[in-house]
Amino acid sequence: MLDIAKLGARYGPDARLVDPDRAVAYARATNDGGPASGLGNGSAPRLVLPLFAVVPTWDTTMAAVHDAVPAEAMGMLLHLSQDMHFVRPLIAGEELLTDALIRAIRARRAGAQITVEVTSRIDSGAVVLRQYATMFIRGLGGGESGGDEAPAHAFPSAGRPEPSAERTVHIDADQTLRYAEASGDGNRIHLDGSFAREMGLPGIIVHGMCTMAFCCRSVLAETAGGDPALLRRLAVKFSRPVLPDSDLTTTLFAGGQAGDRRRVLFEARSRGEVVIKDGLAEIGPPEN
Numbered sequence: 001m002l003d004i005a006k007l008g009a010r011y012g013p014d015a016r017l018v019d020p021d022r023a024v025a026y027a028r029a030t031n032d033g034g035p036a037s038g039l040g041n042g043s044a045p046r047l048v049l050p051l052f053a054v055v056p057t058w059d060t061t062m063a064a065v066h067d068a069v070p071a072e073a074m075g076m077l078l079h080l081s082q083d084m085h086f087v088r089p090l091i092a093g094e095e096l097l098t099d100a101l102i103r104a105i106r107a108r109r110a111g112a113q114i115t116v117e118v119t120s121r122i123d124s125g126a127v128v129l130r131q132y133a134t135m136f137i138r139g140l141g142g143g144e145s146g147g148d149e150a151p152a153h154a155f156p157s158a159g160r161p162e163p164s165a166e167r168t169v170h171i172d173a174d175q176t177l178r179y180a181e182a183s184g185d186g187n188r189i190h191l192d193g194s195f196a197r198e199m200g201l202p203g204i205i206v207h208g209m210c211t212m213a214f215c216c217r218s219v220l221a222e223t224a225g226g227d228p229a230l231l232r233r234l235a236v237k238f239s240r241p242v243l244p245d246s247d248l249t250t251t252l253f254a255g256g257q258a259g260d261r262r263r264v265l266f267e268a269r270s271r272g273e274v275v276i277k278d279g280l281a282e283i284g285p286p287e288n
Contacts, residue, residue: 001143012099016056029182079208083235088286104147153235205241233282
């Protein structure tokens with residue numbers, strides 16, 4: 001079980017560089033040659049890809065997770081959802097100060113759930129990024145529940161709009177190897193087929209954040225002219241694992257307007273199954 005006493009614990013702040021070279025490596029690892037990738041002309045980008053934001057903040061996120069989840073249960077951990085709020089795009093070469101808060105712990109019938117709120121600031125103290133990462137630990141039952149849920153991003157409960165666009169991309173056979181190296185996420189379920197099967201999975205599965213990066217590119221291509229600087233929020237629920245060497249089809253739905261932001265709903269399928277649910281993107285100008 002998860003220790004309810006960890007609820008409200010804080011970790012950091014941890015100072016990390018938004019490394020330009022690593023940002024380019026991340027773009028290659030997610031097959032992204034867009035305007036913030038730095039590919040094509042050999043130069044590092046000034047703005048980095050939105051999903052690269054997880055790289056300089058991941059260690060702080062996982063410090064909270066590792067403190068709350070027993071070491072022997074880490075192999076049963078799956079990324080359940082990710083919600084990223086961009087005050088403005090991250091800039092290559094700047095330093096982020098990131099802290100993490102254990103926001104919620106939930107005892108579920110099939111396991112346990114932990115939500116970590118991750119906040120990144122620049123030297124001035126201004127917040128530039130806030131994330132909510134929720135992990136599910138299969139089979140880790142019992143214990144107490146407490147804390148505040150992450151902000152909602154579920155599809156409307158009544159009806160569903162007609163699809164407005166659809167885009168299919170291919171996830172390569174070696175995608176998990178390249179993504180693990182570029183991101184620093186070396187969880188063995190993404191690299192070792194035998195270990196993944198021991199953990200009850202069908203084999204090596206694609207990192208959730210890698211899948212999210214592919215969805216992000218499709219959403220931006222269809223709604224923002226491919227411009228990552230216009231992404232204000234991106235949230236998903238990872239509903240099923242994605243396998244390497246698979247197509248990923250992202251379907252978009254109109255979600256209305258919220259102030260100066262256009263809301264876009266989306267989901268993704270691979271091999272006939274929904275693998276991303278309750279996708280929400282908000283497109284609009286940076287706050288500062």
